Amino acid sequence: MLEEVGLEYTTIPVNILKGEQFAKDFLTISPNNKIPAIVDHADGTGGPHFSLFESGAILIYLADKTGQLLPSSPRLRIEVLQWLMFQMASVGPMFGQCGHFLGYAPEKIPYAIDRYQNETLRLYKVMDKRLADVPYIAGDYSIADVAIYPWVHVRWLHEIDITQFPNVERWYNTLSDRPAVQRGCALLNEHEVIGDPSDETREAFFGKTQLEQGQ
Numbered sequence: 567m568l569e570e571v572g573l574e575y576t577t578i579p580v581n582i583l584k585g586e587q588f589a590k591d592f593l594t595i596s597p598n599n600k601i602p603a604i605v606d607h608a609d610g611t612g613g614p615h616f617s618l619f620e621s622g623a624i625l626i627y628l629a630d631k632t633g634q635l636l637p638s639s640p641r642l643r644i645e646v647l648q649w650l651m652f653q654m655a656s657v658g659p660m661f662g663q664c665g666h667f668l669g670y671a672p673e674k675i676p677y678a679i680d681r682y683q684n685e686t687l688r689l690y691k692v693m694d695k696r697l698a699d700v701p702y703i704a705g706d707y708s709i710a711d712v713a714i715y716p717w718v719h720v721r722w723l724h725e726i727d728i729t730q731f732p733n734v735e736r737w738y739n740t741l742s743d744r745p746a747v748q749r750g751c752a753l754l755n756e757h758e759v760i761g762d763p764s765d766e767t768r769e770a771f772f773g774k775t776q777l778e779q780g781q
């Protein structure tokens with residue numbers, strides 16, 4: 567998103583596989599111990615630095631701040647926000663659980679795997695149907711596409727064959743051709759974002775640490 571809208575930024579990697587999301591300083595910015603979070607040092611008010619967590623809120627903020635990727639007219643704006651909420655409420659949580667039970671859970675639990683893989687496939691169908699009618703998920707290119715793309719980018723974690731969803735595949739390839747998307751992905755590739763499901767990783771990411779420190 568920052569590449570798309572052309573704002574200057576610096577990144578501070580937070581290695582969630584090592585539990586860095588529980589660091590006290592990070593929790594003051596992101597109290598739910600999740601990435602992403604931002605600090606805006608130039609929010610235009612002249613007040614103290616302003617921080618935000620939750621990617622949907624961050625995307626809306628950056629879109630409003632720059633006047634890009636989120637229309638201002640109520641009808642078009644809510645269309646984008648509707649698909650952004652679809653990502654926040656369904657794609658993110660369901661694909662996330664699918665990846666967890668397929669790749670990270672210490673034991674294979676068929677019910678959980680079926681449940682989340684079926685949900686993931688169902689959501690791909692919803693997107694494929696929608697993208698049969700429009701080039702981008704909310705009509706024009708928007709923050710809703712920016713929010714959904716990363717989850718489709720890591721589809722191997724969910725064992726998805728994108729060729730089964732030709733409209734999603736066309737959409738994915740179109741976004742992948744965007745220079746800003748390429749710059750964003752290159753930045754991501756510089757950091758270890760997906761690790762082996764070791765005991766240490768499980769402990770840092772999903773284990774006691776989270777229960778104890780998340781309170």
Ligand SMILES: N[C@@H](CCC(=O)N[C@@H](CS)C(=O)NCC(=O)O)C(=O)O
Pocket residue numbers: 582587599600601602619620621622654658662771776
């Ligand atoms: N609804 C949140 C979800 C963010 C999220 O799940 N982040 C994961 C990585 S994809 C995370 O930071 N997990 C660390 C943890 O749960 O401890 C958003 O969209 O910002």
